[in-house]
Amino acid sequence: MTIVRPYGDTTGDGMVQLSFTLPVAHSKVAEGAAVQLANKMGMDPALVVHSKPMGPDFTFFVVYGRVNHLVDTSKVEVVERDYPLLTPKEVNAAVKRGMRRRLVVVGGCIGTDAHTVGIDAILNIKGFAGEKGLEYYRELKVVNLGAQVSVPQLVERARAEKADAVLVSQVITQRDAHLLNTREMSAAFREAYPAERRPLLVVGGPRFDETMAGELGVDRVFGRGTTPGEVASFLVHRLAPAKVAA
Numbered sequence: 001m002t003i004v005r006p007y008g009d010t011t012g013d014g015m016v017q018l019s020f021t022l023p024v025a026h027s028k029v030a031e032g033a034a035v036q037l038a039n040k041m042g043m044d045p046a047l048v049v050h051s052k053p054m055g056p057d058f059t060f061f062v063v064y065g066r067v068n069h070l071v072d073t074s075k076v077e078v079v080e081r082d083y084p085l086l087t088p089k090e091v092n093a094a095v096k097r098g099m100r101r102r103l104v105v106v107g108g109c110i111g112t113d114a115h116t117v118g119i120d121a122i123l124n125i126k127g128f129a130g131e132k133g134l135e136y137y138r139e140l141k142v143v144n145l146g147a148q149v150s151v152p153q154l155v156e157r158a159r160a161e162k163a164d165a166v167l168v169s170q171v172i173t174q175r176d177a178h179l180l181n182t183r184e185m186s187a188a189f190r191e192a193y194p195a196e197r198r199p200l201l202v203v204g205g206p207r208f209d210e211t212m213a214g215e216l217g218v219d220r221v222f223g224r225g226t227t228p229g230e231v232a233s234f235l236v237h238r239l240a241p242a243k244v245a246a
């Protein structure tokens with residue numbers, strides 16, 4: 001069974017819920033406009049189940065309704081994890097054997113982005129979702145540059161620290177800032193380093209498409225819900241691979 005439909009009240013009834021804001025003052029007309037939009041998007045019938053003024057000139061809506069579209073799960077393209085998940089102990093052992101020195105990670109939020117909670121979840125010792133962050137790993141040296149790091153600053157620090165991997169977080173996606181900043185960052189590293197010496201480039205954030213690594217010029221993209229263990233395992237997989245199995 002690879003063909004599925006959304007589920008609301010009964011299996012396969014096609015019911016979905018959608019939220020959005022229109023630049024229209026809260027009114028009956030605004031609600032009608034919301035239904036019209038939902039209809040044009042293929043929801044029929046569509047019911048406004050929540051509407052709330054967002055200041056005097058905008059309205060936020062939640063619309064519930066039926067779509068007729070089918071989804072074929074056999075045609076879905078995703079990035080599956082193609083490396084084993086290791087424990088901190090296994091990561092440390094692999095780095096020690098494979099690199100014979102600590103693996104250096106430089107991380108931060110670039111551009112004007114000040115959302116540090118995500119990168120801290122990965123790097124800080126306290127970690128995320130019950131897992132310790134990369135600072136906890138004895139064989140990893142972590143340099144967390146924090147928020148609003150410029151690309152030149154990041155490149156300079158990566159060089160100074162002899163970084164093996166550079167971890168960048170981008171949470172703000174307004175006007176595709178996350179994509180533009182990531183492309184700028186990866187181009188700067190390609191210019192600053194000979195290909196074989198360039199550090200591994202990793203970006204993460206809640207609204208990245210994980211299939212876009214190649215397009216963005218980075219080695220891996222991590223999306224929402226990423227845990228530090230996944231990142232540490234990936235770093236070892238790419239930087240000390242042969243030794244993982246040893």
Ligand code: B12
Binds near residue numbers: 122
């Ligand atoms: C907390 C927060 C803030 C705090 C940030 C505090 C801080 N020190 O980080 C403050 C109040 C400062 C803030 C400010 C702003 N914010 Co804000 N903020 C949020 C909020 C509520 C939560 C973000 C968060 O902490 N998530 C928790 C972490 C753990 O999740 P995460 O970031 O997704 O990280 C995980 C993964 O994505 C991944 N990951 C992330 N980074 C990386 C990096 C690597 C290398 C890897 C491997 C993985 C990885 O791993 C993490 C763990 O799983 C979100 C809304 C939301 N609910 O998400 C809005 C939100 C991100 N903010 C938003 C906005 C608009 C702003 C402001 C512009 C508001 C304003 N007008 O001033 C400013 C911008 C400031 C700036 N210069 O960046 C918008 C962004 C919209 C958009 N399309 O870009 C959001 C989505 C709210 C909204 N719905 O409008 N914000």
